[in-house]
Amino acid sequence: MSDNQNLLAGQRRALILDEVRRRGGVRVSELTRMLRVSDMTVRRDLDALARQGMLEKVHGGAVPVPEGRTHEPGFEAKSALETSAKYAIARAAAGFAAPGGAVALSGGTTTYAVAQQLVEVAELTVVTNSVRVADVFHTAPRPAEGGPARPATVVLTGGVRTPSDALVGPVADAAIAALHFDVLFLGVHGLSEGAGLSTPNLAEAETNRHFIRSARRVVLVADHTKWGVTGLSSFAALEQVDVLVTDSGLEPEARRVLAERVPELIIADAEEE
Template identity: 70%
Template structure:
């Protein structure tokens, strides 16, 4: 962390991201230590710890907080994940949608961030969409039933051919297994938007579901360009099975909560980092704007 005098004007989410980064790196933090480093009151720090604890990001203990040791095989359901970091996911989706080219063939994996992205991609003309997500497919099917002109003001009218892979349904409503793998094996995508359970420099991209790992591996292998869309809480998480290294990722789209040290690790391995800052942060003179790219 920076010296206390340098952190007086940190936004709440930036401060919480720094706290969480410390917890993940060191295993725990103390309130009195954080008050000195961040130059805020102990009441502010305790509120930050309360917020992070409610999100399941850490566990409060007497005088501070410790890391939550989630089982590497635990896979939350779609609804449970939908309630987490939704504003960040929406910002990530808006930044990622700018990468979709009309008339291209794209793939979307399962996940709540790709679900948010799908709602924006319905406005991109003439896409061919392959997905193993029941939720994502539903978004495109609903858009096709929408009356002409019913899109939000200023949006383009998009049309998409959607291919749902088939397979065995996971708790996150993704379709995986041999049927999905066989369908993906014969296809080639211009662009893959990939949601992940966990991402780290050591383990790469990972998931708690072995079958999903193999299906994601097929998706990565069939794509000319791989774009990972994941909020900052996914950094440092490691699932049971890794399915791709960071070097196989072309672009990582995340939110402004990703700590600076994590950004540096990302830049060592991934060609392009896109940070989708919120509007308040984007107005700061020393903070990159929404969708800021660091190739």
């Protein structure tokens, strides 16, 4: 990578995380050569990533953090992963929202990316249990006089906040159960043939069930790294998804399984964007 020395810190750290996850561990000396930066820069990046719980430092390098079925990374930790895939997925998924429609977005960094695309869709009513997603719409530039309309209504459910900044629990569930959406944009922690859609958080699983029941169409947004991951609690079968938008990193066997069980499978290729 001839221009890695020009990368921003966030981009550089995302590359480090990808390398650690892909190889199961990496040495500082290898990262300095790959990124064309100093040993001190790499060590600062590793320190920052370790503080966020995204990797574990070992002598001379770093390894992935062991993740059980109940481990739930925070929003910032997940934001740095698969960023180009998430935004390609978001651009493809946003086309399912029609002007004037009612849409719901669950918590997650991929639905956050979808929200950034939906601010351009006129007169949406948006329901979300994600503090981050709500902020996207609340901080969007107001339209100039005579300009295109922006989403008119944002409803943020109440509830108890999770590490990924989603609001869950009985208050959120009651609010969602009383509403009806044209489209639900749904994020997921894990996706597998046996367990379907799953999450490490029991309360979030129940809230997601309410989202699915209230939606006319379920659009699942999940990058390829979610396949084969199983969280503590399953909340939906693959067949309950109407559309899955993922990225080109999804392996052929997974595509075959998903194509047989999900009515519409969309592969968004970040390299073509």
